[in-house]
Amino acid sequence: MLYLPATVELAIASLLFATAVGIPLGIVAGIRHGSRIDRAVWTVSLLNASLPPSGAG
Numbered sequence: 001m002l003y004l005p006a007t008v009e010l011a012i013a014s015l016l017f018a019t020a021v022g023i024p025l026g027i028v029a030g031i032r033h034g035s036r037i038d039r040a041v042w043t044v045s046l047l048n049a050s051l052p053p054s055g056a057g
Contacts, residue, residue: 029041
């Protein structure tokens with residue numbers, strides 16, 4: 001229970017950051033379909049989805 005507040009704070013901060021970055025990048029990639037930025041966003045997204053989870057054990 002000692003680490004729960006810090007864990008929740010970190011989870012909320014990372015969720016807000018991912019949303020604040022991901023939604024605008026997705027919109028730009030959708031508007032500029034087939035462009036370099038679209039391919040870059042797609043590549044980073046694919047690489048991120050391909051990585052194994054980093055569960056600290």
